[in-house]
Amino acid sequence: MGTKMDFEFIKEYIPLYIEAAKLTVRIALIGILISIALGFLLSLIRYYKIPVLHRIAGGYIELSRNTPLLIQLFFLYFGLPRAGIILSSEACAIVGLTFLGSSYMAEAFRSGLEAVPDSQLESGLSLGLTRFQVVRYVLMPQAVTISIPAFAANVIFLIKETSVFSAVALADLMYTAKDLIGLYYETNEALFMLVAAYLIILLPISILFSFVERKVRYAGFGD
Amino acid sequence: MQDLGIKVLFQGRNFIRLLEGLWVTIGISLVAVAISIVLGIILGMIMSVKNPFIKAVTRLYREFVRVMPQLVLLFIVYFGVTKAFGIHLSGEIAAVIVFSLWGTAEMGDLVRGALASIPKHQYESGKAIGLTNLQIYIYIIIPQTVRRLVPLAINLVTRMIKTTSLIALIGVVEVVKVGQQIIEASRLTVPSAALWIYGVVFFLYFIVCYPISLLAAKLEKAWKS
Numbered sequence: 001m002g003t004k005m006d007f008e009f010i011k012e013y014i015p016l017y018i019e020a021a022k023l024t025v026r027i028a029l030i031g032i033l034i035s036i037a038l039g040f041l042l043s044l045i046r047y048y049k050i051p052v053l054h055r056i057a058g059g060y061i062e063l064s065r066n067t068p069l070l071i072q073l074f075f076l077y078f079g080l081p082r083a084g085i086i087l088s089s090e091a092c093a094i095v096g097l098t099f100l101g102s103s104y105m106a107e108a109f110r111s112g113l114e115a116v117p118d119s120q121l122e123s124g125l126s127l128g129l130t131r132f133q134v135v136r137y138v139l140m141p142q143a144v145t146i147s148i149p150a151f152a153a154n155v156i157f158l159i160k161e162t163s164v165f166s167a168v169a170l171a172d173l174m175y176t177a178k179d180l181i182g183l184y185y186e187t188n189e190a191l192f193m194l195v196a197a198y199l200i201i202l203l204p205i206s207i208l209f210s211f212v213e214r215k216v217r218y219a220g221f222g223d
Numbered sequence: 224m225q226d227l228g229i230k231v232l233f234q235g236r237n238f239i240r241l242l243e244g245l246w247v248t249i250g251i252s253l254v255a256v257a258i259s260i261v262l263g264i265i266l267g268m269i270m271s272v273k274n275p276f277i278k279a280v281t282r283l284y285r286e287f288v289r290v291m292p293q294l295v296l297l298f299i300v301y302f303g304v305t306k307a308f309g310i311h312l313s314g315e316i317a318a319v320i321v322f323s324l325w326g327t328a329e330m331g332d333l334v335r336g337a338l339a340s341i342p343k344h345q346y347e348s349g350k351a352i353g354l355t356n357l358q359i360y361i362y363i364i365i366p367q368t369v370r371r372l373v374p375l376a377i378n379l380v381t382r383m384i385k386t387t388s389l390i391a392l393i394g395v396v397e398v399v400k401v402g403q404q405i406i407e408a409s410r411l412t413v414p415s416a417a418l419w420i421y422g423v424v425f426f427l428y429f430i431v432c433y434p435i436s437l438l439a440a441k442l443e444k445a446w447k448s
Contacts, residue, residue, distance in 0.1 A: 062429075062436070066385075067385065070389060070391070070399065071424050071428060075418075075422060079417045079420075079421040082416075160290075163292035163295060166392075187307075191295075194295055202290045
């Protein structure tokens with residue numbers, strides 16, 4: 001009882017947290033990178049309204065955005081093996097994060113693409129740019145700039161979502177903290193290190209993004 | 224019997240129990256959302272004050288709550304507070320506290336953003352025609368803010384419902400936990416229960432959240448101009 005910290009305990013278990021943090025960061029990084037790639041592809045499918053694929057992408061995006069990651073993971077980890085598809089915790093975590101993340105990224109990019117007025121594209125064509133040049137030099141720079149705030153919010157959201165991986169037995173930060181609480185009942189210390197670990201991972205990213213957002217805001221012009 | 228796994232859903236009261244669990248999820252979300260909206264509006268107005276000390280304190284609160292994963296916050300309240308102060312909180316109470324803290328920060332930020340998006344000349348015009356500060360808020364600022372705010376607040380409801388799935392991990396018996404219980408109970412009779420039950424829970428969440436998302440998108444479009 002009491003709120004005094006046991007620093008010996010903290011010192012002893014810091015390496016465990018560092019290992020767990022590495023795992024959290026690694027999986028988040030892989031998941032987010034795949035999500036960006038797939039999300040970008042999906043946003044193009046939606047933007048250009050490619051027949052059939054457009055509908056499938058829309059259905060997937062709604063399905064993924066309106067269900068919690070925890071259930072997606074449980075389905076992958078506990079449900080699919082019953083249908084003969086067995087994935088490791090790590091594979092589940094990456095597939096789950098990608099399933100969730102791609103739809104969020106797709107929506108962020110799409111809103112950026114749709115925010116570029118048609119007059120911009122038409123002006124480009126009338127200046128004699130090829131279709132590809134219009135996309136490369138007119139559409140993309142503006143769309144990317146506009147979607148940065150939503151993109152940044154998604155990255156932080158996805159890193160935070162990794163905390164549920166402990167539920168499919170992945171030895172991440174959450175899992176480590178839970179384990180230490182269960183084994184030694186050093187609740188304060190375990191939670192303190194957990195909070196510190198997430199702050200160390202997320203605060204710099206959050207600060208970096210708010211800096212970038214302020215920078216790119218200059219790129220916008222008056223409306 | 225792979226293809227008959229779905230039958231577990233209709234054994235006894237299983238499906239009713241899942242719906243009851245879903246109701247717990249929705250109930251906790253709604254209570255937390257109600258508290259968040261009230262406190263968030265107050266917080267948002269406080270955050271708009273130009274006092275640097277108040278700004279720093281509210282910003283610290285907002286950043287901390289928004290940067291921490293909700294599951295970490297749940298653990299802090301459910302295990303940490305219980306141990307540090309020697310009081311016992313039920314999982315439901317811990318969940319309502321955490322989701323209200325989180326929702327208030329999110330809502331406060333939305334309110335602050337909506338207030339900041341009102342052009343300055345709206346305030347100045349109000350002053351110029353001789354309205355008091357209170358009148359400016361009631362007749363000019365709040366009606367405009369509400370239109371920007373309502374779709375975002377509705378979205379917060381779906382985020383809240385989705386995040387509530389985490390409380391299964393601190394032992395609250397809601398839809399996910401009920402699902403686990405059903406799977407455990409039918410482990411021997413219906414080995415494929417996990418596939419079906421989690422599939423059903425997945426779609427239950429979708430059925431609840433999708434209409435709410437649609438409503439938010441519709442309102443946002445309708446009120447855009």
